[in-house]
Amino acid sequence: MGTDTKGLFTAIDINGVTLRNRLAVAPMTRVSATEEGAATEIMARYYERFAHGGFGLLITEGIYTDQAFSQGYLHQPGITDEAQAQAWRPVVDAAHQHGARIFAQLMHAGAISQGNRFRNTTIGPSAVQPKGQQMEFYYGKGAYRTPAAITEEQIAEAVEGFAASAARAVAAGFDGIEIHGANGYLIDQFLTDYANQRSDRWGGDTRQRTAFVRTVFEAVRAKVGSSVPVGVRISQGKVNDFTHKWAGREQDAKAIFGTLAEAGISYIHVTEHKAWEPAFDGSQDSLVALARRYAPQVPLIANGGVQDRAQAQEVLAVGAQIVALGKAALANPDFPNRIQAAQELAGFDQAILGPIANIKPTELAA
Ligand SMILES: Cc1cc2nc3c(=O)[nH]c(=O)nc-3n(C[C@H](O)[C@H](O)[C@H](O)COP(=O)(O)O)c2cc1C
Numbered sequence: 112m113g114t115d116t117k118g119l120f121t122a123i124d125i126n127g128v129t130l131r132n133r134l135a136v137a138p139m140t141r142v143s144a145t146e147e148g149a150a151t152e153i154m155a156r157y158y159e160r161f162a163h164g165g166f167g168l169l170i171t172e173g174i175y176t177d178q179a180f181s182q183g184y185l186h187q188p189g190i191t192d193e194a195q196a197q198a199w200r201p202v203v204d205a206a207h208q209h210g211a212r213i214f215a216q217l218m219h220a221g222a223i224s225q226g227n228r229f230r231n232t233t234i235g236p237s238a239v240q241p242k243g244q245q246m247e248f249y250y251g252k253g254a255y256r257t258p259a260a261i262t263e264e265q266i267a268e269a270v271e272g273f274a275a276s277a278a279r280a281v282a283a284g285f286d287g288i289e290i291h292g293a294n295g296y297l298i299d300q301f302l303t304d305y306a307n308q309r310s311d312r313w314g315g316d317t318r319q320r321t322a323f324v325r326t327v328f329e330a331v332r333a334k335v336g337s338s339v340p341v342g343v344r345i346s347q348g349k350v351n352d353f354t355h356k357w358a359g360r361e362q363d364a365k366a367i368f369g370t371l372a373e374a375g376i377s378y379i380h381v382t383e384h385k386a387w388e389p390a391f392d393g394s395q396d397s398l399v400a401l402a403r404r405y406a407p408q409v410p411l412i413a414n415g416g417v418q419d420r421a422q423a424q425e426v427l428a429v430g431a432q433i434v435a436l437g438k439a440a441l442a443n444p445d446f447p448n449r450i451q452a453a454q455e456l457a458g459f460d461q462a463i464l465g466p467i468a469n470i471k472p473t474e475l476a477a
Pocket residue numbers: 137138139140141171172173216291293294344382384414415416417435436437438439464468
């Protein structure tokens with residue numbers, strides 16, 4: 112305690128949007144929307160707590176983007192039509208009332224969709240059964256289904272879903288867009304060697320496998336214009352393959368981060384188990400350091416394993432501009448206020464996510 116926290120509490124500008132500090136809430140799916148995918152009052156009161164607790168930026172849970180194959184979980188919120196978009200307004204207003212900014216995370220589940228009220232089948236880059244098991248705390252059970260290889264028409268539909276959803280999010284008052292390119296979902300499936308076995312323009316070596324994320328970003332950017340922050344989240348690990356590492360190591364980091372920088376992304380959000388640790392066995396550099404190296408001008412959000420002020424500062428020290436907190440934010444929705452006042456932090460209690468990961472009554476603003 113008593114360490115200088117100035118770095119964490121300085122404002123920062125992302126593509127013209129000012130955040131009051133460097134502490135963000137990481138995106139967390141809480142399956143608390145209506146069956147029809149509308150955000151609820153409970154969600155507004157849940158997000159409000161983080162804003163009231165001092166976070167500069169709230170990144171929403173992954174929001175599905177079309178009425179075809181994007182939905183991943185039952186009770187996941189969507190932003191696929193006007194009714195769903197309007198339902199986000201109280202969430203956005205609650206964040207703004209307390210001085211926070213809020214970015215919408217747009218997500219297409221692809222091959223690891225385990226609950227979709229619009230479709231009974233799944234699609235992925237190639238017909239490869241996903242590793243791992245469906246998540247029971249999101250109403251899933253057993254192995255994932257083997258997806259059909261996505262067609263050109265379905266790719267166009269998915270891209271348009273991201274773009275149209277981004278436009279609806281901006282109209283609903285969101286301050287920015289985060290494209291979910293991480294954690295095993297559709298965009299990450301395209302980036303991943305074993306999930307993407309295509310030999311057309313969407314597959315090939317690592318740089319070629321970035322075609323889909325680039326296309327999604329360009330479509331979103333074209334739709335929302337230059338004044339809206341549009342970032343992307345990137346990881347090695349996946350919800351269905353925790354320990355996955357990029358086979359091409361630093362060369363893959365160069366291909367992915369370099370491509371995003373060239374495309375003009377507003378920020379990159381990297382997530383690892385421990386954000387500050389080396390990305391690959393036998394090397395020194397964290398994913399944060401590699402993103403810094405290959406996308407040097409791009410603001411960087413880093414997430415993973417941060418539990419206290421010292422670790423948050425460590426993440427800034429290794430090259431990120433913003434630290435995103437998941438479990439530590441669930442345990443301490445007022446993490447920024449607490450560390451500023453040198454108050455003790457609570458430990459994370461896994462029980463909050465069980466048996467279903469929905470928002471619990473103890474997590475709501477008064
Ligand atoms: C309940 C829960 C739901 C999550 N949902 C999402 C999500 O919707 N989108 C996403 O990008 N990451 C999601 N994550 C991953 C977190 O954003 C974060 O990467 C992870 O919790 C590790 O960070 P931490 O150590 O600070 O908790 C989720 C994590 C948890 C615990």
